Amino acid sequence: MSARGQVQLDGIVKKHGAFAALKGIDFEIKPGEFFALLGPSGSGKSTTLRILAGLDAPTSGRILVDGEDVTGADARERDVAMVFQSYALYPHMTVFENIAFPLEMAKRPKAEIGPAVREAAAKVKIEHLLDRKPGQLSGGQQQRCALARAIVRKARLFLLDEPLSNLDAKLRLETRVELKKLQRSLGVTAVYVTHDQEEAMTLADRMAVFMEGEIRQIGRPADVFAQPNSIEVAAFIGSPPMNLIPARYQDGSVLIGGRRLPTMLQTHGERDVVVGVRPSAVRFEADGIPATVEVVENLGDAAILDMSLAGTALRARYDRFPLPREGDAMGVTVRPEDIHLFDPVSRRRL
Amino acid sequence: MTAKRLRLGILIGVSGLFLLAWIFPILWSLLNAFKTEQDVLAYPPKLVFSPTLDAFRDVLFGATSILPNLASSFIISIGTTIVTMALAIPAAYALARLRIPGKRWAGFYVLATQMLPPVGIIIPYFLILRNIGWIDTYQGIILIYLSFSLPFAIWLLVSYFEDIPFEMEEAAFLDGASRLKTLRRIILPQVQGGVAVTVVFVFLNAWNEFLFAVVLSGNTVRPVTIAMFNFVSVEQTLWAKLAAVSALAMLPVIVLGVVAQKHIVKGLTVGAVKGGGRR
Amino acid sequence: MNKSAVAGVVAQGRRALHRRADPARIMEGRERRFAAALLAPAFLALMATTTFPLLFLIWTSFYRMNLSMPFMDGFAGLDNYRELLADPRFWQSLGVSLVYTASTVVLQVVIGLALAVLVHGMRRGQGLFRMVAILPVVLSPAVVGMVWRSFMLAPDFGVVDYLAVTAGLGSHNWLGDPTLALVSVIVIHTWQWTPFAFMVLLASLAALPDDIYEAARIDRASAWQSFRRITLPLLRPAIVMVIIMRTMVALTAFAAIFTVTGGGPGTATEILNLYAYRKSFTELSIGYGSALAVALLVFTLVVSGVLFALRRAK
Ligand SMILES: Nc1ncnc2c1ncn2[C@@H]1O[C@H](COP(=O)(O)OP(=O)(O)O)[C@@H](O)[C@H]1O
Ligand SMILES: [Mg+2]
Numbered sequence: 001m002s003a004r005g006q007v008q009l010d011g012i013v014k015k016h017g018a019f020a021a022l023k024g025i026d027f028e029i030k031p032g033e034f035f036a037l038l039g040p041s042g043s044g045k046s047t048t049l050r051i052l053a054g055l056d057a058p059t060s061g062r063i064l065v066d067g068e069d070v071t072g073a074d075a076r077e078r079d080v081a082m083v084f085q086s087y088a089l090y091p092h093m094t095v096f097e098n099i100a101f102p103l104e105m106a107k108r109p110k111a112e113i114g115p116a117v118r119e120a121a122a123k124v125k126i127e128h129l130l131d132r133k134p135g136q137l138s139g140g141q142q143q144r145c146a147l148a149r150a151i152v153r154k155a156r157l158f159l160l161d162e163p164l165s166n167l168d169a170k171l172r173l174e175t176r177v178e179l180k181k182l183q184r185s186l187g188v189t190a191v192y193v194t195h196d197q198e199e200a201m202t203l204a205d206r207m208a209v210f211m212e213g214e215i216r217q218i219g220r221p222a223d224v225f226a227q228p229n230s231i232e233v234a235a236f237i238g239s240p241p242m243n244l245i246p247a248r249y250q251d252g253s254v255l256i257g258g259r260r261l262p263t264m265l266q267t268h269g270e271r272d273v274v275v276g277v278r279p280s281a282v283r284f285e286a287d288g289i290p291a292t293v294e295v296v297e298n299l300g301d302a303a304i305l306d307m308s309l310a311g312t313a314l315r316a317r318y319d320r321f322p323l324p325r326e327g328d329a330m331g332v333t334v335r336p337e338d339i340h341l342f343d344p345v346s347r348r349r350l
Numbered sequence: 351m352t353a354k355r356l357r358l359g360i361l362i363g364v365s366g367l368f369l370l371a372w373i374f375p376i377l378w379s380l381l382n383a384f385k386t387e388q389d390v391l392a393y394p395p396k397l398v399f400s401p402t403l404d405a406f407r408d409v410l411f412g413a414t415s416i417l418p419n420l421a422s423s424f425i426i427s428i429g430t431t432i433v434t435m436a437l438a439i440p441a442a443y444a445l446a447r448l449r450i451p452g453k454r455w456a457g458f459y460v461l462a463t464q465m466l467p468p469v470g471i472i473i474p475y476f477l478i479l480r481n482i483g484w485i486d487t488y489q490g491i492i493l494i495y496l497s498f499s500l501p502f503a504i505w506l507l508v509s510y511f512e513d514i515p516f517e518m519e520e521a522a523f524l525d526g527a528s529r530l531k532t533l534r535r536i537i538l539p540q541v542q543g544g545v546a547v548t549v550v551f552v553f554l555n556a557w558n559e560f561l562f563a564v565v566l567s568g569n570t571v572r573p574v575t576i577a578m579f580n581f582v583s584v585e586q587t588l589w590a591k592l593a594a595v596s597a598l599a600m601l602p603v604i605v606l607g608v609v610a611q612k613h614i615v616k617g618l619t620v621g622a623v624k625g626g627g628r629r
Numbered sequence: 630m631n632k633s634a635v636a637g638v639v640a641q642g643r644r645a646l647h648r649r650a651d652p653a654r655i656m657e658g659r660e661r662r663f664a665a666a667l668l669a670p671a672f673l674a675l676m677a678t679t680t681f682p683l684l685f686l687i688w689t690s691f692y693r694m695n696l697s698m699p700f701m702d703g704f705a706g707l708d709n710y711r712e713l714l715a716d717p718r719f720w721q722s723l724g725v726s727l728v729y730t731a732s733t734v735v736l737q738v739v740i741g742l743a744l745a746v747l748v749h750g751m752r753r754g755q756g757l758f759r760m761v762a763i764l765p766v767v768l769s770p771a772v773v774g775m776v777w778r779s780f781m782l783a784p785d786f787g788v789v790d791y792l793a794v795t796a797g798l799g800s801h802n803w804l805g806d807p808t809l810a811l812v813s814v815i816v817i818h819t820w821q822w823t824p825f826a827f828m829v830l831l832a833s834l835a836a837l838p839d840d841i842y843e844a845a846r847i848d849r850a851s852a853w854q855s856f857r858r859i860t861l862p863l864l865r866p867a868i869v870m871v872i873i874m875r876t877m878v879a880l881t882a883f884a885a886i887f888t889v890t891g892g893g894p895g896t897a898t899e900i901l902n903l904y905a906y907r908k909s910f911t912e913l914s915i916g917y918g919s920a921l922a923v924a925l926l927v928f929t930l931v932v933s934g935v936l937f938a939l940r941r942a943k
Contacts, residue, residue: 053520053524054523054524055520055523055524056653056656057653057654057655057656057657058653059653072655072656074523074656074659075520075523075524076523076524076525076526076527076528080524081524081525082520082521082524084517084520084521085517086515086517088515088517088518088520088521090518090521090522090536090540091540092539092540101522101525101527101535102525102526105525105526105527105531106526149521149525153525153526361747361750364747365744365747365748365751365758368740368744369757369758369761371820372761372762372764372765372820372824373761373764374788375773375776375777375780375781375820376764376765376768376776378776378780378781378788379776379779379780382780390780390786391785391786392786393785393786393791394791395786395787395788395791437670437671437674438671440666440667440668440670440671441667441668441670441671441672443667444663444664444667444668445668448660448661448663448664448667449657449660450660450661450664450665451661456668456672459672459675460675463675463679463680464877465877465926465929465930465933466679466683466926467880467881467902467905467922467925467926467929468881468883469881469883469902469905469906469909469922469925470682470683470686470905470919470922470923470925470926471678471679471682471683471686473682473686473689473905473909473915473918473919473922474682474685474686474689474919475678475682476909476910476915477685477689477915478682478685493677493678494678496674496675496678497675497678497679497682500671500674500675500678501675501679504671529663554767557769558767558768558769558770558771558884560769560770560771560883560884560887561883561884561887561906564887564910565910575769575771575772575884578771578772578775582775582779587779589779589780592775592779593779593780596772596775596776596779599769599772600768600769600772603767603768603769604764604767604768606767607763607764607766607767608760608763611759611760611763614763614766614767615759615763615828615832618766618825618828618829618832619828619829619832619833
């Protein structure tokens with residue numbers, strides 16, 4: 001395995017006038033890794049990706065690709081390929097010409113271009129569309145064409161900015177799986193921008209959670225999911241989002257609804273905390289904390305219960321049938337290992 | 351029901367009247383070109399007559415043929431169009447696309463130059479061109495024509511360049527294309543429509559220009575719009591020939607107008623509709 | 630130290646400088662140089678053909694300069710302007726400009742708007758109107774002037790005269806009578822350019838969303854009410870733009886008037902633009918002609934200032 005496609009960002013700051021879109025971004029991506037930039041809209045993901053691509057310049061900081069400083073280099077000197085959210089297909093060229101364009105620019109011999117284009121098109125299953133213009137393609141086909149154009153040159157970095165967001169839900173799921181297979185088979189480093197935590201969770205080897213121009217957490221998706229390091233990250237990751245309940249901590253337990261729930265944290269003393277509980281971690285026991293079901297959202301194979309528990313709202317996943325009815329009283333509890341504790345002031349994990 | 355009918359009838363009548371008002375003077379002068387001198391002067395005006403091509407034959411192949419003048423008009427118009435587009439396309443691209451300081455001012459300057467009355471340009475340029483011997487030369491008249499064709503062309507083209515998404519260009523950079531290649535291979539093919547509109551307008555404006563032509567024309571540079579005065583004199587006006595010359599002067603622009611109708615309406619409205627929102 | 634060693638040190642220094650420079654600056658600099666290369670030719674040409682003559686014009690307006698009497702040439706200070714303020718022909722031409730511009734613009738917009746609304750409501754025949762409307766607009770004003778003067782307004786066999794006689798208005802010297810001549814040039818200009826206003830306003834009407842009108846109908850608005858309360862306000866930007874564009878053109882109209890009346894009879898149709906031309910190129914009084922052209926520029930700026938203020942208002 002070659003070591004092509006290693007990326008390092010060092011203290012990247014991007015200012016638009018007084019507004020700092022990026023406040024110091026650092027991360028490293030290993031060759032062949034699928035790396036996701038996840039965060040809400042406006043958090044600076046696209047800005048980071050564009051700086052990495054060389055489309056924008058950082059105000060300060062360094063970008064290294066394969067150990068080489070490319071901070072001041074032009075986009076076309078960086079040997080990166082990108083898929084845009086809008087696909088940015090060239091409307092006056094056929095699919096073939098679109099895919100061939102990067103090769104042509106790289107001055108590859110004519111004899112080489114045809115087979116390379118067909119190979120890339122075959123990888124994304126659009127061989128039969130090569131003579132069409134982008135305007136004659138469906139959204140999904142356009143997206144594939146953009147993918148083919150990006151992979152044909154075998155660039156060392158493969159950048160994707162919300163490439164699936166313009167597809168309908170079903171197609172998005174299918175394409176997601178194929179995208180992952182494609183990246184694996186090419187062995188290329190991929191940097192993937194998305195605001196959809198599910199996409200990041202399923203696709204990425206590692207991900208960086210962006211918020212307000214900063215990275216809040218970096219790690220494997222499963223680790224970030226299991227150990228969110230702040231209230232914001234906890235609230236952003238997981239669907240439906242984690243319940244966050246202000247409560248009182250006392251000698252290893254939290255007080256909720258007049259009951260004590262034991263936690264994994266074993267410190268003496270008393271303090272205010274925010275208790276985080278994923279809806280799927282809520283357990284139902286007859287002698288649990290009493291709660292009232294207010295709304296039942298039936299998902300078919302399970303349901304989300306909106307409950308009220310001692311005056312605070314709690315959402316829980318429920319997958320036994322028959323489902324409870326609105327107004328029913330139920331007992332709930334949470335295992336110690338499922339309780340996340342956060343500091344209400346610093347908002348960090350305890 | 352009948353009131354509605356009546357109103358409809360009136361509306362059709364009124365609009366029909368305006369249609370007639372617009373088309374009649376043009377048709378009438380065209381008709382006169384097919385008349386004999388006597389038929390032109392007939393009173394009441396003759397709608398029915400035996401048509402003849404004498405007038406056309408005379409003005410095209412007679413002693414005072416206007417073929418050289420038609421050629422002159424074409425040289426001026428095509429020359430102006432080529433030079434204007436060569437200058438305006440890169441400038442419009444830069445103004446629409448590139449991040450440069452003072453862009454707003456540059457745009458404003460382009461707009462402001464259009465405020466200058468042509469007579470204010472031709473007075474000094476007459477003196478200058480006289481000094482360097484460029485009166486009655488094509489380079490002289492084409493240079494002056496840039497004063498109105500260039501700002502117009504830049505301004506029109508900018509609005510077309512602005513319509514192309516930035517990402518298209520960025521995709522090309524990432525595909526390894528240089529700025530110049532991107533402009534040639536990606537951007538220009540997409541503004542073909544806008545370029546066509548602009549070409550049509552620049553050509554029309556150059557063909558129709560009169561003030562500069564009056565001042566700068568001579569024996570070499572003598573477009574039809576000037577040459578038609580040959581047929582008008584105090585002693586005797588050659589009416590049928592004048593009609594034929596008018597018809598020949600109108601022919602290219604009418605053909606262009608009919609063929610490029612969509613382009614022209616677009617060019618006219620881009621200015622008014624789009625410009626209404628911008629700047 | 631030998632030469633190559635020096636070169637090496639210099640190169641190293643340059644590289645270090647390069648690294649320290651803000652990358653955003655480097656990228657911007659590259660873009661700026663490219664932009665400058667693209668903009669320079671056009672802007673040089675623009676300056677050479679507009680800004681430079683403007684400065685030259687202002688300069689000559691301070692000179693006594695007569696091509697027929699070059700021996701009299703010399704610096705005149707404000708003399709040309711003093712003369713201008715005391716020149717009744719100047720004031721008259723300014724008045725003619727005002728009448729000509731105001732009446733042609735109002736006529737173009739009113740007729741153009743009425744026809745646009747009319748045609749917009751048609752289910753068939755819109756294409757015919759568009760096609761016919763193109764014709765006058767693409768013609769050379771000089772040819773238009775020639776056609777009107779020769780075949781429409783000629784006193785003995787012109788169609789207009791024939792129609793006037795048939796309608797019982799009697800025969801008139803359409804271009805010989807001062808008032809009729811002014812009316813004639815106004816009509817000709819209106820004839821040629823109303824289609825412009827018509828086409829622009831028709832396109833603007835077509836760009837208005839249909840559902841507004843449907844909503845208005847549901848709100849029981851009459852046709853007149855929906856015109857007054859919906860169409861007119863929505864079209865306002867386009868109308869104002871048309872007014873501005875047409876005003877600029879009317880103020881500097883030349884070819885049609887030159888061909889039809891030459892400014893006459895006397896100075897009855899001599900707008901300021903034409904006066905500046907005649908003074909400079911017929912009477913060869915370049916200095917005074919320049920002052921007239923400057924006056925026209927000032928007048929144009931004042932009028933457009935007023936119009937742009939109007940556009941911003943509300
Ligand atoms: N050219 C610009 N001028 C000013 N602000 C900008 C510019 N480009 C982006 N921003 C701001 O930077 C922030 C980050 O934008 P972006 O990276 O596009 O967010 P994301 O892709 O995460 O949705 C946003 O608040 C955006 O408004
Ligand atoms: Mg984004």
